[in-house]
Amino acid sequence: MNAVTPMNDAILQVEHLSMKFGGLVAIGDLSFTAKRGEITALIGPNGAGKTTVFNCITGFYKPSEGMITLNRNDGSSYLLERLPNHEIPARAKVARTFQNIRLFSGMTLLENLLVAQHNKLMKASGYTVLGLFGFSGYRKASAESVELARHWLEKADLVDRADDPAGDLPYGAQRRLEIARAMCTGPELLCLDEPAAGLNPKESAALNELLIDIKNTTGTSILLIEHDMSVVMQISDHVVVLEYGRKISDGSPQSVRTDPRVIAAYLGVDDEEVEAVLTEVGDEDVIEQLDTGPDAAHGPGTSSSFLAGPVTDTVGHSEGERVTVAKGASKAGQVDARSLAAANEAASLTAVPAAKPAPAAKAKPAPKAASKAATGTAVKSTAAPAPAKPAAKAPATAKAPATKTATTKTPTATAGGISNRLAAPRGGKADNLTRIKGIGTVNEKKLNDHGIFHFDQIGAWKKADVEAAEAYLAFDGRIAREEWVKQAKLLGQGKDTEFSRRVDAGKVATSHASGKTANAASGKAASAASGKTASAASGKTAKPVAGKRGGGK
Numbered sequence: 266m267n268a269v270t271p272m273n274d275a276i277l278q279v280e281h282l283s284m285k286f287g288g289l290v291a292i293g294d295l296s297f298t299a300k301r302g303e304i305t306a307l308i309g310p311n312g313a314g315k316t317t318v319f320n321c322i323t324g325f326y327k328p329s330e331g332m333i334t335l336n337r338n339d340g341s342s343y344l345l346e347r348l349p350n351h352e353i354p355a356r357a358k359v360a361r362t363f364q365n366i367r368l369f370s371g372m373t374l375l376e377n378l379l380v381a382q383h384n385k386l387m388k389a390s391g392y393t394v395l396g397l398f399g400f401s402g403y404r405k406a407s408a409e410s411v412e413l414a415r416h417w418l419e420k421a422d423l424v425d426r427a428d429d430p431a432g433d434l435p436y437g438a439q440r441r442l443e444i445a446r447a448m449c450t451g452p453e454l455l456c457l458d459e460p461a462a463g464l465n466p467k468e469s470a471a472l473n474e475l476l477i478d479i480k481n482t483t484g485t486s487i488l489l490i491e492h493d494m495s496v497v498m499q500i501s502d503h504v505v506v507l508e509y510g511r512k513i514s515d516g517s518p519q520s521v522r523t524d525p526r527v528i529a530a531y532l533g534v535d536d537e538e539v540e541a542v543l544t545e546v547g548d549e550d551v552i553e554q555l556d557t558g559p560d561a562a563h564g565p566g567t568s569s570s571f572l573a574g575p576v577t578d579t580v581g582h583s584e585g586e587r588v589t590v591a592k593g594a595s596k597a598g599q600v601d602a603r604s605l606a607a608a609n610e611a612a613s614l615t616a617v618p619a620a621k622p623a624p625a626a627k628a629k630p631a632p633k634a635a636s637k638a639a640t641g642t643a644v645k646s647t648a649a650p651a652p653a654k655p656a657a658k659a660p661a662t663a664k665a666p667a668t669k670t671a672t673t674k675t676p677t678a679t680a681g682g683i684s685n686r687l688a689a690p691r692g693g694k695a696d697n698l699t700r701i702k703g704i705g706t707v708n709e710k711k712l713n714d715h716g717i718f719h720f721d722q723i724g725a726w727k728k729a730d731v732e733a734a735e736a737y738l739a740f741d742g743r744i745a746r747e748e749w750v751k752q753a754k755l756l757g758q759g760k761d762t763e764f765s766r767r768v769d770a771g772k773v774a775t776s777h778a779s780g781k782t783a784n785a786a787s788g789k790a791a792s793a794a795s796g797k798t799a800s801a802a803s804g805k806t807a808k809p810v811a812g813k814r815g816g817g818k
């Protein structure tokens with residue numbers, strides 16, 4: 266179809282899209298719009314159906330039901346589900362990249378970009394040998410192709426490596442080359458499937474820059490699947506969230522990141538359990554935002570973690586674990602799988618604490634989903650001590666299997682990873698580790714399980730220990746960012762931090778009877794034992810501060 270229609274604000278309209286694989290509904294009645302000139306992100310936990318949507322848009326799958334309309338800049342429209350697969354790039358001007366890099370690794374960078382323009386060159390040669398004999402039309406097209414390739418190599422900051430084999434490039438540069446190659450086809454819609462997968466923070470920043478540049482200078486609209494929330498939150502204009510093939514949220518990055526349904530989907534818990542879980546894991550920033558909306562001073566741009574709320578420094582990084590969830594797995598099953606994956610990854614990382622996986626080996630990051638699900642399930646292990654809100658459903662039995670996975674696997678799996686382990690707290694007393702900003706009661710318990718009870722133990726952590734602990738807690742980059750070691754050193758010396766003062770004042774939930782009770786270094790009684798906190802031994806968790814769902818940091 267090629268009917269000329271008036272200029273449409275939407276470059277892509279997905280209407281009532283469904284895709285079934287046998288009995289599995291991978292996409293169910295999905296509708297959303299991607300606006301022209303914008304970056305639209307499609308996010309969701311593993312198996313939510315994001316790649317299936319891409320495959321329907323780019324013609325790899327023919328949807329079971331629904332309509333996908335691409336409105337080109339010249340006013341023509343195409344029903345993508347009806348176009349033959351190979352015509353989608355050429356006629357509808359849709360280009361895509363894949364989760365796994367698909368470059369011609371033996372060809373040079375320049376050759377990769379010229380191959381992408383093969384159709385144009387063939388056309389210029391009249392599909393004959395005239396090209397070989399220097400037919401002028403072909404010569405001109407050939408020169409233009411080289412010029413376009415050079416332009417995109419420059420944009421991707423790769424021009425000085427134009428003659429190197431693509432396979433020699435670092436991982437992040439290969440990702441940018443893929444995007445440059447897609448841009449050489451002159452797309453009006455660029456679909457990127459997890460472009461930040463396996464990138465380090467510097468490479469993620471370079472990717473963000475490239476995508477923003479494309480958006481600002483070419484008029485190409487971008488549709489993006491991404492697990493790295495530092496990328497999604499920093500560059501997207503619009504975010505669509507899927508869970509089990511259905512849309513659960515659709516809006517600005519700010520609105521989506523504080524949507525309880527989205528938080529629940531990523532944590533793998535029911536909506537009503539969200540705040541209890543967040544209190545447990547110590548994500549008070551987000552809890553506060555659920556009440557007050559996003560913090561304009563920090564904004565999504567500075568957050569490296571979708572769910573962790575604002576943090577103060579640069580981008581977070583997804584250290585990619587691959588999580589495979591059985592088709593049609595229940596939510597609890599998915600949570601199990603993610604917990605297991607997190608535990609397994611922790612085991613493999615901590616076996617050789619200083620060794621980091623090579624980027625190319627990082628199949629796919631699902632860090633937030635996995636880490637949050639892992640912590641979410643760990644919460645179930647403390648189900649007895651859990652809910653911060655009386656109304657919150659006790660999350661005990663429903664997800665008991667996940668609990669088992671998280672609690673029984675991790676300590677064993679990580680033995681040998683973090684240094685300064687103790688069999689028991691010194692003198693029978695453990696420090697209140699929740700006085701360290703970033704350690705909630707769940708993670709305190711996980712650290713205790715690992716023999717970490719004291720500030721000076723954390724204060725003595727070296728880089729490899731921090732990495733091992735981050736892997737163990739599935740906290741990619743956060744321990745370093747939040748400076749746990751620095752905080753622990755101060756607290757170990759009996760000094761306070763701004764955050765510990767708030768814990769001691771009962772403004773932040775803690776599992777300890779009082780903020781400092783267990784802190785042998787300080788004899789000060791804390792004012793927290795006022796019903797705002799409760800003893801871990803009693804099996805109760807702190808009650809949130811009035812008016813807040815857990816107190817802000």
Ligand SMILES: Nc1ncnc2c1ncn2[C@@H]1O[C@H](COP(=O)(O)OP(=O)(O)OP(=O)(O)O)[C@@H](O)[C@H]1O
Pocket residue numbers: 286289291309310311312313314315316317318591592593
């Ligand atoms: N060709 C296929 N045949 C059968 N089932 C499929 C096929 N492709 C996808 N699925 C199933 O459809 C569901 C959605 O998968 P999809 O890959 O689209 O999810 P996703 O959100 O992209 O996940 P991830 O973030 O892990 O890449 C999954 O349950 C998956 O197993």
